[in-house]
Amino acid sequence: MLAQKAENTADKPKVTLHDQAKKSGGKFIMRYNILIPASSQFRTKAETHEDRHAYQWTTGMNVDLLQIADLMTHLSPLTDATQAGLQTKINNEFIAWYNAQIAIANNRRNAAEKDAYSVSDAIAPQYLYQNCGRFN
Numbered sequence: 001m002l003a004q005k006a007e008n009t010a011d012k013p014k015v016t017l018h019d020q021a022k023k024s025g026g027k028f029i030m031r032y033n034i035l036i037p038a039s040s041q042f043r044t045k046a047e048t049h050e051d052r053h054a055y056q057w058t059t060g061m062n063v064d065l066l067q068i069a070d071l072m073t074h075l076s077p078l079t080d081a082t083q084a085g086l087q088t089k090i091n092n093e094f095i096a097w098y099n100a101q102i103a104i105a106n107n108r109r110n111a112a113e114k115d116a117y118s119v120s121d122a123i124a125p126q127y128l129y130q131n132c133g134r135f136n
């Protein structure tokens with residue numbers, strides 16, 4: 001049986017990863033939901049903080065992570081004699097890649113929080129204890 005290339009599999013409609021990447025310009029989409037009423041005095045502060053985290057993933061310090069082009073450098077070389085074998089390799093490689101990307105993000109977590117609090121702490125209401133100083 002002929003070896004099948006991973007990039008051919010990624011083009012099939014079943015692979016939502018590929019569709020998601022196309023919609024988001026080659027990047028996973030980060031979403032958040034703030035459960036604070038719009039009328040609350042804390043809404044803008046929390047929203048600004050979470051917006052800064054979104055910025056970190058779209059433009060800022062984490063923009064290099066979870067890039068589809070990088071993922072494809074891991075998946076494209078994969079080959080196997082069977083469709084099932086190739087799918088297993090793709091699944092395993094994706095999980096390994098994703099976990100490695102998240103590990104990098106976790107290592108940057110304190111810096112990301114410090115950065116986000118440096119923006120949101122300045123917004124009223126000021127807390128007696130601001131959070132930015134916790135993340136050094």
Ligand SMILES: [Zn+2]
Pocket residue numbers: 049053112113116
């Ligand atoms: Zn945060």
